[in-house]
Amino acid sequence: MSLARLVITAVKIEGRSKSEVARDYGVSRVWVQKLVHRFEVEGEAAFAPRSRRPHANLWFPRDRGGFLMPLLGWGRRSHS
Numbered sequence: 001m002s003l004a005r006l007v008i009t010a011v012k013i014e015g016r017s018k019s020e021v022a023r024d025y026g027v028s029r030v031w032v033q034k035l036v037h038r039f040e041v042e043g044e045a046a047f048a049p050r051s052r053r054p055h056a057n058l059w060f061p062r063d064r065g066g067f068l069m070p071l072l073g074w075g076r077r078s079h080s
Contacts, residue, residue, distance in 0.1 A: 004047050007032055008039050 003025065010021045011032065018036065022029040039046040 002047060003027070004035055007035055008046070011036050012039070 007021055007025055007027065010016050010024075011018055018032045019029050022032045035046065
């Protein structure tokens with residue numbers, strides 16, 4: 001059984017407080033709150049693993065006009 005399922009079971013079925021569950025399982029109280037909220041909104045889908053990859057790269061935003069990549073030396077290069 002996954003940790004997420006154990007945490008949600010402890011809070012929703014056993015009726016334990018989120019703080020108590022966080023302390024007993026060694027996770028943050030905020031994570032328990034997020035997980036319980038996700039379960040209330042999504043149901044069983046809350047147990048699916050989530051990607052931790054960011055949705056956007058704030059340091060290098062997409063080069064929509066093709067202007068930035070040649071200046072930075074990125075992109076295709078001739079190997080001749």
